[in-house]
Amino acid sequence: MTTKKRKYKFSRIPVRGLSLQQRLPLLICILLLCIILVFSISSYITVRRSYLQAGRERLSSLSMQLSSLFGQTFQNFLQTARQAANQEELRAYLITGKAGYREAAIRKLEALRTDSANISATLYDTHKRPVLHIVRDSLGEKMPGDPGLLETAVPDAGVIGKLHQQHNRIYFPVLHKVKEGRETVGYLLRWRKLSTTQEGVQQLSQLLGSGAILYVANLDGSVWSDLVSPVDAPRGLADRSTGVHDFENGKGPAIGAIRTIQHTPWMIMIEFTQASLLTAPNRFMNWLIVAGMLFTAIGSFLAWLLSRNLTRPLKDLTAASSALADGDYTAIVPVERRDEMGKLARAFNAMSGKIREAHADLEKQVQETGLMNDQLRELSAHLQNIREEERIHIAREMHDELGQLLTGFKMDVISVKRKMGQPVDPKILTRLDTMEATSDEAIKFVRKLSAELRPSLLDDLGLIAALEWHSQEFERRYSIRTIFQSEMQEIAIAPLIGTGVFRIFQESLTNIARHAGAHQIKATLKLSNSSLKLTITDDGEGFDPDGQRKTLGLLGMKERAIMIGGELDIYSSPGRGTTITVTIPSTQLTGSGR
Incomplete structure (x- = not known):
């Protein structure tokens, strides 16, 4: 059985969300706290060590003095007792x-x-x-x-x-x-x-120092006394030799000094608790804490003032930069200082002035370019209209004049064949049949060329019939299955709109035949309250619209869509075919286009 280890994520302090005005006092406050903490701890350790060392030296000196004093006292006592004996x-x-x-x-x-x-x-x-x-x-x-x-x-x-x-x-x-x-x-x-009063012991303890305890005991540690009554042997010190020792007395760390008393089988022991010795260092540490808190508060306040003085120009600069990014090129930063922030503000104002001038020039150029584009587009639309009119004129002339001439020529050939006497030379008859067949082919070619120049269905029956006819002709010519579907039977639109949609449809199918390698094309025409939409989808190789070089065919389709007040979108990816969508707002359908 496997156990899954849980991964715990610890959130970091959200410093990134703080402003510079908040970060600077926070960092200075942390730095001050670290410095004060290190200084306080090191100072306290040094003072504590020195006080403990001084306490040990003092304890050793006191024990030696008391041992000598007691020794002299008992020596005098023995001399007096010898006289009595x-x-x-x-x-x-x-x-x-x-x-x-x-x-x-x-x-x-x-x-x-x-x-x-x-x-x-x-x-x-x-x-x-x-x-x-x-x-x-x-x-x-x-x-x-x-x-x-x-x-x-x-x-x-x-x-x-x-x-x-x-x-x-x-x-x-x-x-x-x-x-x-x-x-x-x-x-x-x-x-x-062993007669000593409690008051005498207290006076002796006060003489020795606050918290000092004096013991007298046999050298073998059998009996212990505080000079008033028997006491238990001090814990941790009863079996120690003469000298100064650190031990635990049951109330905390303590220091004790043991000395023998001359002329007696006794020893004297003086005990100090470390707490009594460290009273002054503890007061010093408390003072350091209070002083550190005061210095930290003062330092944080000064850091806040400094950060405010530093970040106020930055705020003005940030506000002006944001306004500049939003398009307000009149934003400037007030210059009130002579330091680096003042230089930065002056540099920003100079940059803002240059950007303002460059933006004005750019707007002027954009207006000129837009005007030129509009003129070029109007010119292109005018040329397209002239082209369409010429194609209509040529198609009609070819259909009417050239068609009539070819039809007359055919009728003349038939008339000649009928008026020729018998017997007819087989070679002449064969040549007349060939001339008749050629005239039929010429008539068909003229009609086909006339239909390609300007399908008569577009003028006679409308856009939907023209799209259906062109789909059938395309499928017959290129053997690519083409399905055209329309949600309506008829649609009333301006002739220019109909011509533009038909030409875009025609150019799309031509590009598919040339480049897509498709097997099937599906086209749909939909009309809603807001727009007319023509969608052409193939199952060909597709391409990357962003990486594809803009060809003249695609650019011409986009320009034609713009000229009729619509929009052309291309969706494609390698291996997934291509979809072309032409969308024309309903407000443009009954107008004249552009």
Whole structure:
């Protein structure tokens, strides 16, 4: 089974139907739009790229500064915490273990709780076994331990542990050595709350920039916080290394910078959404769009004014050209400019003047030629009439005078034969018979020649009888079947009209016999209210009327048709025969022709 592919035709924009005054502003508007569009897109891409690059550099710089700032803060914090861990009361209790020093050590540990960030404090011996433990009443004993921190080697400066989540809060441990001189006598472990208010975070975000988000997390990514409460790890950035990264945060493209914090197992991450970084480029793009629309409107208006200024002379020139084409040779174009359009208008006016003069000369020549043609046609008609009159006169003279002479000669021969005595010489009798037969042939020839010069039937019985007689004579002479049909028996027309129609019919049959090679001819004569029409059709070889050289026979037939006030048409094609039609208006039938 075959499938037919459908052909879809897409219609083009109908630019060809627009005028030049409409095309020019449209094309300039499209050109302006293309230029503004390309410029706007390229400018926006350049500005966007520069802003994103500046945002990455700024983010890297901010992350480094915050990491350094937090590192210095925790370094100072460790120094302060080391002083608290090496108080005399704590060293004395760890060294002696006596109950008298226990109360003093407890008071020192409770004194550490004055800082609201401190949650608990635990004193360990050298084997890292707890000997004293102080905790805030609100938490009880629910604070988790950090065995990993106790198992690590503790430097003299102290160590800060990982972030831990408890009760929707973030805590971290701080471990210090308690030393007596150079000897370590124990350890002080304190749990502190990551205490930062929401207002502080907002102020920090405003300091960082609009849309900036600050995170703190363990280096292994186990706990994340926004410095206020635990948060989920940022999507697409939780497993990234330090540096600046592009990622998707669930709200769109974003840029994040990760840095480690010195003296802690933590890292800091600052996040910017690309939308916040691209606020200025987007405003710039909006400004470009508004400016582009304004420039396009102004450019289109100026282009419209320019096209109107250019096409107004063209309209005047077009109107004048149309008037000139319609025959108004007085049309001129007003010249109001000195540029090329003004030169064109002056050239058109000069051309119009020359055409006007040439047209006047041509009309004069046409009138003279028409008058001459009329005179020649009248002369030709007069000559044709004289010819017909001469032919009538010759035919009558031949029929009457020469016919009578030949008839008298024949009667004399017969009389001589009767008066000759007997016996008659056979040679003389034979010669007399020959003279009688010759006189009969001469009489017949005179009658035939007289009929060809002017058929007596045309004068005696009319046009229809003459056409029928000539059809029969033509068929007898050339052995071409000729059928003549007439819708009426008699017709009253002027003698000149009848003679012209008969001569055209006669010339048509003669041309068919000479050139057509036809086997049958059909002629019809019809009379209607408007005209008399004679149609002659043959089945001959035919010819091309446009390519056929105009012969004298065809030209004579056309001129004869014109002289009797009619029209002759020829329809033919090679191999399909020829049809000749003579049409005479009814108003000309009873007149005198031309």
